Amino acid sequence: MKATLGGGCFWCTEAVFQKLEGLNEIIPGYMGGTTPNPSYEEVCSGTTGHAEVIQINYDEDQLNYQDILGVFFKTHDPTTLNRQGNDIGTQYRSEIFYHNEEQREQAEAFIKGLTEQQVFDRPIVTKVSPADTFYEAEDYHVNYFNRNPNQPYCAAVIRPKVDKFVKSLA
Template sequence: MELATFGNGCFWCTEAIFQDLDGVEKVVSGYAGGHVEDPTYKQVCSGTTGHAEVLQITYDPQKISYDELLEVFWQTHDPTTLNRQGNDVGTQYRSVIFYHNQEQQQLAEKYKQELDASGAFDNPIVTFIEPLPTFYAAEDYHQNYFNQNGYQPYCSFVIRPKVDKFRKVFKHKLKPELSGR
């Protein structure tokens, strides 16, 4: 198993997406990139800790590659908005890839350069690519949030459409029980 750590907006929204991928064994919502030790959600939301909401993804590289995870990362959020995703505003919602080794760094930087050069987005990509500092798991009530709280308004109106779109676009990469294989 290997690890990938991404910040692409609200971790409630993005956790649900990565959990669906075949080869992803575990997704933990958490915080990284700040200067406060063992921060709380309330502290991170204040925007004063420097942390981003992130996902730490445990995956089987025999089933899904880091490149494939990057593809999902880039296509499921807007990497051109600085410190914001939709109505979520603040440095805690920044687009960031925290790499675990030099290979991940090189792949992330290459993908970012190629995407920028391709003109896939109208604006330049502002995603940060940084070495992973300490990762802090978020409080238990943030884990598996969408799957446990899908009936709540935020989940119904914000997360569900994102997950539904993702499942259509990435049908071939979903876990067998989700893709009908």
């Protein structure tokens, strides 16, 4: 099965999801914009309309879509519009791109449940949108955190997020 999620910086999202069993592939990329074949620099400019996303191919015998959504909402702030922490811009928006009606229904129901349970102090702003053309990010973005753990952004932002997630699995 395939899931496509925008939860801020794709380096962060990829690093967190790499800790899950049952994922066959995680590809950082761009979705939801208007510019064909956008570059990282173009997406970061905020002019293409794309979100930084990860596209996940997962084994349904080990994980289900609800599991994927649970990790997604646990590991980013779905209440901040067009930002995650110090990363600001539409490319960092919280968005679920569904690949079929079942995913759309599950995503909307998941958000409704979180809202009813008042899991977050502020309203959830995560968009639920149909998946469109996925553009793979440049090769240097793939497995970025694991290849660059001492890079300042990785050490200051991604490492604490990954550590917190791993601790929550224990």
